[in-house]
Amino acid sequence: MVTELVLDRVSVRFSLPGVTVAAVNDVSLRVRPGECLALVGESGCGKTVLAHALLGFLPGNAQTAGTATMTGEGPPLDLLAASDAVLARTVRGRRVGLIPQSPATHLTPVRTARAQLEEAVRVHHPAETSPRDHAHRVAARAGLTPDDLDRYPHELSGGMAQRVANALALVGDPWLLIADEPTTGLDRDLVDGLIGEFRRMVDEGRAVLLITHDLAAAQRVADRIAVMYAGRIVEIGPAGRVLDAPRHRYSRGLVDALPDRAFTPIPGQPPLLTDLPAGCAFAPRCDQSAPVCAERPPLTTERPPPAGDPAGAGEDPVRAADDHAFACHLPC
Numbered sequence: 001m002v003t004e005l006v007l008d009r010v011s012v013r014f015s016l017p018g019v020t021v022a023a024v025n026d027v028s029l030r031v032r033p034g035e036c037l038a039l040v041g042e043s044g045c046g047k048t049v050l051a052h053a054l055l056g057f058l059p060g061n062a063q064t065a066g067t068a069t070m071t072g073e074g075p076p077l078d079l080l081a082a083s084d085a086v087l088a089r090t091v092r093g094r095r096v097g098l099i100p101q102s103p104a105t106h107l108t109p110v111r112t113a114r115a116q117l118e119e120a121v122r123v124h125h126p127a128e129t130s131p132r133d134h135a136h137r138v139a140a141r142a143g144l145t146p147d148d149l150d151r152y153p154h155e156l157s158g159g160m161a162q163r164v165a166n167a168l169a170l171v172g173d174p175w176l177l178i179a180d181e182p183t184t185g186l187d188r189d190l191v192d193g194l195i196g197e198f199r200r201m202v203d204e205g206r207a208v209l210l211i212t213h214d215l216a217a218a219q220r221v222a223d224r225i226a227v228m229y230a231g232r233i234v235e236i237g238p239a240g241r242v243l244d245a246p247r248h249r250y251s252r253g254l255v256d257a258l259p260d261r262a263f264t265p266i267p268g269q270p271p272l273l274t275d276l277p278a279g280c281a282f283a284p285r286c287d288q289s290a291p292v293c294a295e296r297p298p299l300t301t302e303r304p305p306p307a308g309d310p311a312g313a314g315e316d317p318v319r320a321a322d323d324h325a326f327a328c329h330l331p332c
Helices: 048-054 086-092 113-124 130-140 158-171 188-201 217-220 239-244 249-256 319-321
Strands: 004-016 020-033 035-040 062-071 096-099 176-180 207-212 223-228 232-238
Touching: 004 048, 004 249, 004 319, 020 035, 020 062, 020 232, 020 319, 035 048, 035 130, 035 188, 035 249, 048 096, 048 207, 096 130, 096 158, 113 130, 113 158, 113 319, 130 158, 130 188, 158 176, 158 188, 176 188, 188 207, 188 217, 207 217, 223 239, 223 249, 232 239
Parallel strands: 035 207, 035 223, 096 176, 176 207
Antiparallel strands: 004 020, 004 062, 223 232
């Protein structure tokens, strides 16, 4: 069976006193081995919430809908429906690795990097006779020396803590690595090294889900790009097509804001996730908005609609996301 992760209409809501936060809304996409998919968008658009939903890291006031089906080892597994015990035993660190935001704060402060890495080796490779040697091999992949591993988290620079987090995520040899804002605060050389490691993983047949607001980094490493706005995927497709010929006007705004492009900021602010409009959430910031934008646009492609569905209203969102798809009534 082919290993892949398919998200079909995934939504996440948080219940707070007197209000509901619609953090993720009807997200559909497919993650395949041998590719890097970059999930980009402004801070607060739901990227990290989506990653946490896949690994069962949501708080108790969260409700999920849709499916996130992983195939490849044993029967298909819906990550959203799986118990915490199943996720801990078969998914986290084994089939899916995570590089969290602010990695230094996720390291145990009273244990050296070596102790934490060797413990991860013993958990994921119980038959390993030399956890120390295994830890050294994984550390080398992340650009660490044995001496680096003898430091405590407070003795690590931001870049070094990032490398330790990378090594911990690689210990279990996961087929999918979720990297959440991994380039934040890193200098150019460290970013180059990190991007090189991601490309090596992809070349080895693994998958990388890169979560970032750094469109320049996504441009360098991604095979496909998904643009997220107000909890919803508004455009997804091959990186070259999304960046060079974006169809959604928010995607166009992100591209035009790059320093090597127009360097023009997007006016206005994203909507509150507690008060999303019924139609296109980007309409209040869009200089081309029209009355039709009061209706929510579906994620569609420019392919001919299926037979018997001339309006294309029944297009499968996962199938659409495999192509170059966008959710805009008045595309660029």
